[in-house]
Amino acid sequence: MSTPLNRAVSTPLLYFFILGDVLGAGVYVLVGSVAKVSGGAVWLPLLIALILATLSAGSYAELATKYPRAGGSAHYATRALGPAAGSLVGFCMLAGGVVSVGALARAFAGDYLQALVTVPTLVVVVVFLCALAALNIRGIRESLRANVFATLIELGGLVLIVVLGMWIIARGDADLGRLTELGTPDRSVVSAVLAGTVLAFYSFVGFETSVNLAEEVRDPRRSYPTALFGALGTAGVMYILIGVVASAAVPTDELARASGPLLEVVRIAGGVPEWLFSVIALVAVANGALLTGIMASRLTYGMARDGLLPAALARVLPVRRTPWVATIATTTVSLVLALTGEVAALAETLVLLLLVVFAAVNCSVLILRREPGEPGHFRIPTIVPCLGFASCLFLATRIEGQVWARGLILVGLGVLLALVNSVRARGRTTTEREYVDTP
Numbered sequence: 001m002s003t004p005l006n007r008a009v010s011t012p013l014l015y016f017f018i019l020g021d022v023l024g025a026g027v028y029v030l031v032g033s034v035a036k037v038s039g040g041a042v043w044l045p046l047l048i049a050l051i052l053a054t055l056s057a058g059s060y061a062e063l064a065t066k067y068p069r070a071g072g073s074a075h076y077a078t079r080a081l082g083p084a085a086g087s088l089v090g091f092c093m094l095a096g097g098v099v100s101v102g103a104l105a106r107a108f109a110g111d112y113l114q115a116l117v118t119v120p121t122l123v124v125v126v127v128f129l130c131a132l133a134a135l136n137i138r139g140i141r142e143s144l145r146a147n148v149f150a151t152l153i154e155l156g157g158l159v160l161i162v163v164l165g166m167w168i169i170a171r172g173d174a175d176l177g178r179l180t181e182l183g184t185p186d187r188s189v190v191s192a193v194l195a196g197t198v199l200a201f202y203s204f205v206g207f208e209t210s211v212n213l214a215e216e217v218r219d220p221r222r223s224y225p226t227a228l229f230g231a232l233g234t235a236g237v238m239y240i241l242i243g244v245v246a247s248a249a250v251p252t253d254e255l256a257r258a259s260g261p262l263l264e265v266v267r268i269a270g271g272v273p274e275w276l277f278s279v280i281a282l283v284a285v286a287n288g289a290l291l292t293g294i295m296a297s298r299l300t301y302g303m304a305r306d307g308l309l310p311a312a313l314a315r316v317l318p319v320r321r322t323p324w325v326a327t328i329a330t331t332t333v334s335l336v337l338a339l340t341g342e343v344a345a346l347a348e349t350l351v352l353l354l355l356v357v358f359a360a361v362n363c364s365v366l367i368l369r370r371e372p373g374e375p376g377h378f379r380i381p382t383i384v385p386c387l388g389f390a391s392c393l394f395l396a397t398r399i400e401g402q403v404w405a406r407g408l409i410l411v412g413l414g415v416l417l418a419l420v421n422s423v424r425a426r427g428r429t430t431t432e433r434e435y436v437d438t439p
Contacts, residue, residue: 018231020151026203032261038196040178043243045196050236053204055388058380066373068220072211080364091414096353097296102337103346104289111260157280164269165245300326352407362389
């Protein structure tokens, strides 16, 4: 496939891009939330979430190598299910982006920052998001090589926690019995594990944005599956190890109360300055928010340019050539969400939105099997997208009512937008036909 974009992304760079996006900040923040709803066996929801995420990742691997072009999930849904479905999927991706940035802004203001300086949450959230928007508007010049550096910092922080946790276990200050504790006073074992899995699923999302790089990958047919599954595997191993050591080292009730749960491991282990790990965690949170914010603003710009959102959102700065209106709009929504919701609730809302996207992608891969696509593309066994679609439906049933209330508002706006765009598309088609038929 010919493309005007520069095919400069190698397999290692793609691997680190996906790994950086997946690592993000979920596990730095949500281990405590998972413990709160699941009990001490935090590793189990993380393992189940990894398996379920890998199912949908298989569908992305096939479609990204079959149609290696920018547009990702919205492009696949449009091709398989029509423009209305593509518009809905694109909006859910966009909404998920702004929700994620809101959650990360809230997380940035938590215990990790408070270990360094005491600042009101409201002030931190506003300053943090305004700073990210300013960077985005000014123009982000970091290459994927810079992302490798940031990802290594994030990964190094997780490795540090695993080492410290093992040291706590080795010196006899841990309770391995917590690794089998499941359920809470108000939840059965099954309900607790599934509730934890919904939250843990947030820790593995991020890989879906990488399909937008497929058009710039040198050999997507070979590179994308290797990088995708390699990155998910790396993140999965690290997350499960984190779940084991954090649960064994920190009492469950303390873990559940902390907004910076991994900092508790550092405190118990001793020997490592708390400020050092706090800085590492804040880098992870800020990097994840910045990457997601860039994605959300560019997606908003692209949808506006294609006529799916108001045209004003496609305005760019004359010199910087950055989508400043889209950046301000998405940042404003993220700010409102950050100030009105907690991290766990925002994470569940993001999961709900992405379940809509993943369900559409899993359906699309089956429908598009009748098209040849790129020669020799990666092909996942049929059972995988079927299980992926079923897992999306199942996880959706485990999301709590108040999260559905918030999520359905966003999904409803997406459906309304899809209907409007569908009517406009039919109107343009009718006008074109009348013009052609006019003598």
